Amino acid sequence: MFGKKKPEKTNLEIIDLNEDSALSSDKNPKVLIEFKDVCKKYSQGEHDFYALKDANLTINEGEMVVILGPSGAGKSTLLNLLGGMDSASSGHIMFDGEDLTTYSDNQLTKYRAQNVGVVFQFYNLIPTLTAYENVALMKDIKDDTADPLEALASVGLADHAHQFPSQMSGGEQQRTSIARALAKNPRLLLCDEPTGALDTDTGKEVLKLLQDMSREKNRTVVMVTHNSFFADIADTVIRVKNGGIQSVVHNDTPKDASEVSW
Numbered sequence: 001m002f003g004k005k006k007p008e009k010t011n012l013e014i015i016d017l018n019e020d021s022a023l024s025s026d027k028n029p030k031v032l033i034e035f036k037d038v039c040k041k042y043s044q045g046e047h048d049f050y051a052l053k054d055a056n057l058t059i060n061e062g063e064m065v066v067i068l069g070p071s072g073a074g075k076s077t078l079l080n081l082l083g084g085m086d087s088a089s090s091g092h093i094m095f096d097g098e099d100l101t102t103y104s105d106n107q108l109t110k111y112r113a114q115n116v117g118v119v120f121q122f123y124n125l126i127p128t129l130t131a132y133e134n135v136a137l138m139k140d141i142k143d144d145t146a147d148p149l150e151a152l153a154s155v156g157l158a159d160h161a162h163q164f165p166s167q168m169s170g171g172e173q174q175r176t177s178i179a180r181a182l183a184k185n186p187r188l189l190l191c192d193e194p195t196g197a198l199d200t201d202t203g204k205e206v207l208k209l210l211q212d213m214s215r216e217k218n219r220t221v222v223m224v225t226h227n228s229f230f231a232d233i234a235d236t237v238i239r240v241k242n243g244g245i246q247s248v249v250h251n252d253t254p255k256d257a258s259e260v261s262w
C-alpha cells in the first residue's frame with residue numbers, strides 16, 4: 001500500500017507529501033525515489049534496443065527493496081540509473097524531490113558521492129589495501145564519513161581490520177565491502193547480487209546485515225537478485241522482465257532475513 005498514487009492527481013511531489021502524512025505511522029514512510037516513464041535505449045544498427053522501457057516505480061526511504069528478474073531483464077540497468085552511474089534516455093528519476101535527469105555530470109558526481117553506496121557480487125575490494133584501508137578510502141570521496149574501524153566493527157570485522165582481501169573469506173570480504181559502503185553513510189545502498197558468490201549461511205548473514213540497515217538505520221536498500229526466495233524479506237518487490245517493470249508489490253509483513261532459506 002505504500003506509495004500508491006491516486007490517479008486523479010498529477011503533481012507527484014504533492015501526492016507524495018500528502019500520502020506520507022496519511023500513511024501508517026510505524027515506518028513513517030517518505031518517498032525517496034520515483035521513476036516516471038524512464039527509458040534506457042541503446043542504438044543497435046538501424047534498431048533501438050530498450051534495456052528499460054517506460055519504467056514507473058516508487059521507493060520509500062528506509063525500505064528494503066528486492067529487484068527480481070531473469071538475466072538480461074534490465075535489473076542492473078535499473079540499479080545503475082538509481083545510482084546515477086548511468087543516465088536515462090527519457091523520463092524522470094526523482095531523488096528526494098530532485099530530478100536526476102536534469103543534473104550535469106558534476107551534479108551527478110556529487111549525488112553519487114553524497115548519497116549512494118554500492119555493494120557488488122564480487123566485492124570490488126582493492127587487493128593491495130587492508131580491510132581498514134579499503135574502508136578508509138571513502139574519506140577521499142566524502143567529508144563526513146564514519147570511522148573505518150567503527151564501520152568494520154558494525155559488520156563484525158573489528159578484528160580483521162589489518163587483513164588483506166586475500167586473507168579473508170568471501171563472506172568477510174563482502175562484509176568489508178558493506179562496511180565500506182556504510183562508512184559513507186549513504187541514504188541509498190545499492191546491491192547487485194550481493195550474496196551471489198557466497199554460500200547459504202554466509203549469504204544469510206549478509207542479508208541480515210542489509211535488512212538491519214533498512215530496519216534499524218532507516219537506510220534505503222535496493223538489492224538485485226535472481227533468487228526469488230529473497231522476495232520474502234523485502235518491503236517492496238519489483239519484478240523486471242524484458243526491460244519492463246512487470247509488478248511492484250509491497251509486503252506489509254516481510255520475513256526476518258534469518259528465516260529465509262534457499
Ligand SMILES: Nc1ncnc2c1ncn2[C@@H]1O[C@H](COP(=O)(O)OP(=O)(O)OP(=O)(O)O)[C@@H](O)[C@H]1O
Pocket residue numbers: 042050051069070071072073074075076077078
Ligand atoms: N552498454 C550497453 N550497450 C548495449 N546493450 C546493453 C548495454 N548495457 C546493457 N545492455 C543490454 O541491456 C539488457 C539489460 O541488461 P542488464 O545488465 O540490465 O540485465 P540484468 O537484468 O542485470 O541481467 P543479469 O541478471 O544477467 O545481470 C541486456 O540485454 C544487455 O545486453
Ligand SMILES: [Mg+2]
Pocket residue numbers: 075076077192
Ligand atoms: Mg545484472
